Amino acid sequence: MRHFLRSIFLHILIALLTGLGIGLAYSWFISPVTYVDASPAILRSDFKDQYRSVIAASYASTRDLARARARLELLGDMDPVGELSAQAQQMQASGESIEVVQLLAQLATDLQRGVVSIPATNTPFVAIVNTPTAEKLTTEEAPQIEATQPVEITPFPTSSFEQTPLAPQQLVTPTARPTFTSIPKPGTPFTLVSQDTICNIDLQPGLMQFTLIDSRRRQVAGIEIIVNWAEGEDHFFTGFKPELGNGYADFIMQSGTIYSVRVAEGGAFVSNIFVPTCTDPNGKEYLGGLLLTFQQP
Amino acid sequence: MTSSNWIKIIIALALGAALGVIYGWAIDPIEYTDVTPGILRADYRADYVLMVAEAHQSEQNSETSARRLALLGSESPAQIVTSTLEYAANNSFTQNQIILPQGLLTAMQTYQPQGNNAP
Numbered sequence: 001m002r003h004f005l006r007s008i009f010l011h012i013l014i015a016l017l018t019g020l021g022i023g024l025a026y027s028w029f030i031s032p033v034t035y036v037d038a039s040p041a042i043l044r045s046d047f048k049d050q051y052r053s054v055i056a057a058s059y060a061s062t063r064d065l066a067r068a069r070a071r072l073e074l075l076g077d078m079d080p081v082g083e084l085s086a087q088a089q090q091m092q093a094s095g096e097s098i099e100v101v102q103l104l105a106q107l108a109t110d111l112q113r114g115v116v117s118i119p120a121t122n123t124p125f126v127a128i129v130n131t132p133t134a135e136k137l138t139t140e141e142a143p144q145i146e147a148t149q150p151v152e153i154t155p156f157p158t159s160s161f162e163q164t165p166l167a168p169q170q171l172v173t174p175t176a177r178p179t180f181t182s183i184p185k186p187g188t189p190f191t192l193v194s195q196d197t198i199c200n201i202d203l204q205p206g207l208m209q210f211t212l213i214d215s216r217r218r219q220v221a222g223i224e225i226i227v228n229w230a231e232g233e234d235h236f237f238t239g240f241k242p243e244l245g246n247g248y249a250d251f252i253m254q255s256g257t258i259y260s261v262r263v264a265e266g267g268a269f270v271s272n273i274f275v276p277t278c279t280d281p282n283g284k285e286y287l288g289g290l291l292l293t294f295q296q297p
Numbered sequence: 298m299t300s301s302n303w304i305k306i307i308i309a310l311a312l313g314a315a316l317g318v319i320y321g322w323a324i325d326p327i328e329y330t331d332v333t334p335g336i337l338r339a340d341y342r343a344d345y346v347l348m349v350a351e352a353h354q355s356e357q358n359s360e361t362s363a364r365r366l367a368l369l370g371s372e373s374p375a376q377i378v379t380s381t382l383e384y385a386a387n388n389s390f391t392q393n394q395i396i397l398p399q400g401l402l403t404a405m406q407t408y409q410p411q412g413n414n415a416p
Contacts, residue, residue: 008302015309022310023317033326037338044331047368051334054345054365057352071348074341 041076048075049087056084056103063116068107081242084108089240098237102222109221109242190223190267190294198289199278205287206253206275211245212238212263214296219247224264229257235264255287263294335370339384342369346381350397359408362401374405 027033040051052075059068072080088104110117190212198209208227212220221239238249253259253275260271270292278288321327337345346366353362366374378401385395 008305011302011306012309015306016313019310019313019315020317020320021313023314023319024321025317026314027318027321028327033322038329038332038336038341039338040334040341042329042332043334043337047334050365050368051345054348054352054368057356057365058348061351061355071344 056107112242207289212247221246350401378402
C-alpha cells in the first residue's frame with residue numbers, strides 16, 4: 001500500500017512537471033507574447049538612430065526644443081545629448097552629409113544649452129554663441145545675448161493623444177530664451193588669432209584644441225577643420241562636443257609628428273605644429289597640448 | 298494502474314501546463330528589446346509621421362521623407378500617411394497637426410521613387 005501511494009505520488013509529480021515544461025515551451029517558444037504596441041524605447045539601435053535623425057530634422061523645422069526633448073525621452077536614452085553627439089560623430093565618420101550631421105549636432109547643442117539658438121530655416125545652419133575664454137572652455141557656458149525685443153515663444157502644440165506618454169502640453173517654455181543668431185558669411189575666412197601652449201598634466205598628452213569664433217566672438221559650430229601630417233589627414237567639425245562649446249573641436253597629436261592645420265573653405269593655414277613639452281613643478285617633463293583660436297574678421 | 302489514477306495524472310499534467318503558460322505569458326514573458334518600428338503603437342507611429350511632416354515642411358524633399366516613412370513598414374509612404382490622418386481624425390488632433398501630414402500626403406502621392414531607395 002505504502003509503495004503504491006509513493007508510486008502514484010511520483011507519477012502525479014512527474015505529470016505536473018511535464019505539464020509545466022509543456023506550458024513554458026508553448027508560452028515562450030511556440031506562442032510567445034506578441035508585441036503589437038511597442039514603444040520607441042525598445043527599438044533596435046539602428047532604428048533608434050533613424051528615429052533620432054527624424055527628431056532632429058523635425059526640430060530644425062519647428063524649433064520646439066521641449067517637444068524634441070520629450071520625443072528623445074521616448075527612446076529611453078540615459079544621456080540623450082551624449083547619444084546625439086555620438087551619433088553625429090558616427091554619421092560623420094561614415095560619410096553622411098554634413099547637413100544631416102549638423103541637424104543632430106545642433107539639437108545636441110541646443111539641448112545642452114537649453115535654448116533655441118536659431119530660427120526656423122531650411123538651410124544648413126550654424127549656431128553661434130558667445131565665446132568663453134580658453135581657460136573657461138570646460139567649465140563655463142557662454143552667456144546668451146538677450147534679445148532687446150520680447151519674443152513670443154509659441155510652442156507647437158503637443159499631440160493630444162489620450163493614451164500617449166508623449167510630451168506634456170506646455171503653454172510656455174521657460175528655459176527657451178531667445179538669442180541672437182548668425183550664419184557665417186560664406187567665404188569669410190577664419191584667421192588664426194592665437195596659438196597657446198597648454199601645460200596641464202590632467203589633459204590628454206598631445207591634445208590640440210580648436211576654438212572657432214565669429215567676428216562678434218561667438219563660437220561657430222559646423223566648421224570643418226583639416227589636419228595633415230606626413231602619413232595622413234583627418235577631417236572633423238566644430239560643435240560635436242557642445243559641452244565644451246559650439247565652436248570647439250580637438251585632435252590628438254602624436255609625439256614627434258609635425259602637423260599642419262587648415263580651416264576649410266579658404267580659412268587659415270597653420271604649419272609646423274607639434275606636441276609641446278612642458279615641465280611640472282618638480283622639473284619633470286611631460287607632453288602638453290595646444291589651443292588654436294581662429295576668428296572671422 | 299486504475300483509471301482513477303490516470304485521471305489524477307492527466308489533471309496534474311493539465312495543471313502543470315496551465316501554470317507553465319501563465320508563467321510564460323504573464324509572470325515572465327519574453328522581453329523584446331530589438332523590435333522594428335513596424336510594431337510601434339499607433340500614437341507613436343502617428344507622432345513619427347508628424348515629425349516627418351514637420352521636417353518635410355521646411356525641407357520639401359520627397360525622397361528623404363519617403364525614406365523616413367519607409368522605416369514604419371512596407372506600406373507605401375502615401376498609405377502610411379493616410380493611416381496617420383485617419384488616426385488623427387479619430388483622436389482629436391489639432392488643425393496644425395492635420396495640415397502638416399496632409400501636405401506630406403500630397404507630396405507622397407506625387408512622389409516617384411528614383412534609383413536607389415536604400416534607407
